[in-house]
Amino acid sequence: MRCVVAGSGITGLTAALLLARQGHHVTVVEAAARVAPLLRGFCREGLYFDTGFHCGGGLHAGGILRRWLRALGVEKHLQQVTTRRTEVFHFADGQVFRLPSGQDAVTDAVEQQFPGSGEAMAAFLRHMDAELGHSPYLNPAVRAEPAFALNSAGSVAQYAVSAGFPPHLQAMLGTRCLLYGVRPEESSLEEYSLVAGPYFQSSGSWQGGGLALVEALMACLKELGVTIRCNAAVTGIDADKAQGVRGVLLSDGSRLDCERCFFTGHPAQLEGLIPPGLVRPAYLHRINELPETRPAMLLFAETRDCLDENESIYLLPEPSAEELFPGVECAQPSVYLYCDRPQADGRKAVMAVALMDDNGLPAGNPHPRPANYVEWKRGATARLQVYIEQRLPELAGHWRILDAASPLTMRHWVYGATGSLYGVKHHLGAMPMLPVTRLPGLFLAGQNILLPGVLGGMVSAALAVGFSFGHDNVLKEFRECAEDE
Numbered sequence: 001m002r003c004v005v006a007g008s009g010i011t012g013l014t015a016a017l018l019l020a021r022q023g024h025h026v027t028v029v030e031a032a033a034r035v036a037p038l039l040r041g042f043c044r045e046g047l048y049f050d051t052g053f054h055c056g057g058g059l060h061a062g063g064i065l066r067r068w069l070r071a072l073g074v075e076k077h078l079q080q081v082t083t084r085r086t087e088v089f090h091f092a093d094g095q096v097f098r099l100p101s102g103q104d105a106v107t108d109a110v111e112q113q114f115p116g117s118g119e120a121m122a123a124f125l126r127h128m129d130a131e132l133g134h135s136p137y138l139n140p141a142v143r144a145e146p147a148f149a150l151n152s153a154g155s156v157a158q159y160a161v162s163a164g165f166p167p168h169l170q171a172m173l174g175t176r177c178l179l180y181g182v183r184p185e186e187s188s189l190e191e192y193s194l195v196a197g198p199y200f201q202s203s204g205s206w207q208g209g210g211l212a213l214v215e216a217l218m219a220c221l222k223e224l225g226v227t228i229r230c231n232a233a234v235t236g237i238d239a240d241k242a243q244g245v246r247g248v249l250l251s252d253g254s255r256l257d258c259e260r261c262f263f264t265g266h267p268a269q270l271e272g273l274i275p276p277g278l279v280r281p282a283y284l285h286r287i288n289e290l291p292e293t294r295p296a297m298l299l300f301a302e303t304r305d306c307l308d309e310n311e312s313i314y315l316l317p318e319p320s321a322e323e324l325f326p327g328v329e330c331a332q333p334s335v336y337l338y339c340d341r342p343q344a345d346g347r348k349a350v351m352a353v354a355l356m357d358d359n360g361l362p363a364g365n366p367h368p369r370p371a372n373y374v375e376w377k378r379g380a381t382a383r384l385q386v387y388i389e390q391r392l393p394e395l396a397g398h399w400r401i402l403d404a405a406s407p408l409t410m411r412h413w414v415y416g417a418t419g420s421l422y423g424v425k426h427h428l429g430a431m432p433m434l435p436v437t438r439l440p441g442l443f444l445a446g447q448n449i450l451l452p453g454v455l456g457g458m459v460s461a462a463l464a465v466g467f468s469f470g471h472d473n474v475l476k477e478f479r480e481c482a483e484d485e
């Protein structure tokens with residue numbers, strides 16, 4: 001069958017691979033000039049910034065992410081997989097706590113730093129493992145149709161309070177919600193388990209990060225004869241009521257025939273893509289009303305002699321919004337820093353992320369940028385740098401900011417609707433979007449539909465292909481590689 005995959009992020013490339021392996025004729029069309037703009041990262045002054053994948057959970061042998069990498073046939077292309085990342089939490093009162101990689105190490109570290117909390121932490125980890133164990137896409141031992149989490153077990157914040165965790169530990173566990181841009185009080189325990197759970201099992205990365213993954217997937221797609229077209233945004237879907245999808249219209253004026261379209265961009269685009277009258281307005285209205293995760297201000301910097309490349313740093317509690325982003329109506333921002341392995345020239349890439357809101361920023365994606373916005377961005381960058389140096393004095397004079405990204409940058413860069421960091425927000429009480437749409441032949445996938453992260457994108461792709469061509473066909477190799485371990 002002829003399939004078009006719209007979008008070449010981790011979701012689109014995974015979907016293309018799974019479809020091509022089943023013998024379908026696949027074309028990937030990407031709006032941007034290059035494949036996987038987010039996942040591939042970018043360079044400044046010769047330094048590589050791994051924006052799409054600096055760290056993943058479940059990378060140990062038998063871990064969920066590792067298993068998917070193997071099932072997709074890309075594991076063999078990835079070098080020096082490490083799972084040693086430690087999270088370091090700096091509190092404003094001067095206290096510093098650490099969460100190492102691996103469940104036993106986490107439990108021991110919690111007991112050591114918060115005496116009496118080790119057993120409750122072990123129970124929390126067991127609870128998360130049980131959640132992870134329910135899904136056939138995350139646990140090869142489960143042989144069932146996928147069922148969506150109903151978010152019924154309350155929030156992470158509620159759990160942390162009822163487990164009796166001390167406030168500092170509550171704040172530390174809450175920071176894992178940063179992985180999907182939702183606050184702990186609105187983050188369901190189920191989704192926390194699916195996104196953050198694997199990070200408690202092991203966390204790390206491999207040499208070359210997101211770019212290495214893109215190259216590995218591209219090599220596999222080439223072998224399978226998949227065509228990839230960049231600078232080719234889907235601008236319309238050709239469909240009728242009787243047949244469903246018949247083809248897609250592209251921004252270069254061409255048309256591609258297909259019977260199936262897997263759309264991995266932001267679903268808010270659908271209203272402009274689907275011919276009027278083919279789906280109920282209420283469906284499109286629901287899609288347009290999906291809430292977004294929080295936008296962020298990002299700093300990209302270099303250092304040589306500061307920060308450990310095996311540590312992620314969180315600055316807690318969050319600074320006051322007025323302090324960092326005056327003029328932007330904003331709930332508390334959160335700040336975390338990530339440092340990559342040294343390059344051959346000894347330089348290390350540092351990425352600092354401050355979650356914020358964008359209420360005071362210009363609407364849309366204006367070019368050229370308004371002068372007052374340019375001024376605001378310059379000020380916000382400088383204030384964030386000062387704030388980080390106050391909290392981590394060892395950085396002052398030892399790092400250099402090379403670039404910064406604001407929510408407007410994100411709108412442009414990841415073709416997002418709002419400039420949010422992780423697209424659609426998956427939160428407590430929200431009804432999940434399904435990959436199946438009201439238009440036969442059109443399927444949705446990606447971080448906006450299931451969950452963010454490289455694992456979320458891969459699983460979402462598998463789920464969408466499973467809904468289209470049968471779950472067992474997709475899960476066969478995932479199950480087989482578990483048997484090989």
Ligand SMILES: Cc1cc2nc3c(=O)[nH]c(=O)nc-3n(C[C@H](O)[C@H](O)[C@H](O)COP(=O)(O)OP(=O)(O)OC[C@H]3O[C@@H](n4cnc5c(N)ncnc54)[C@H](O)[C@@H]3O)c2cc1C
Pocket residue numbers: 006007008009010011012029030031032036037038039051052053054055056232233234235264265266269298414415421422445446447448451452453454455456457
């Ligand atoms: C700064 C940052 C750091 C991150 N760090 C990590 C990390 O360390 N670990 C981790 O697991 N995750 C991380 N993530 C999250 C992860 O990168 C994303 O969740 C994931 O890459 C999303 O993949 P996706 O394929 O669903 O979406 P995208 O990568 O956004 O892909 C969608 C693609 O569709 C294209 N597109 C949109 N509309 C159209 C159209 N009409 N026609 C054709 N193409 C279209 C877009 O150009 C885009 O390339 C990070 C994200 C950010 C922003």
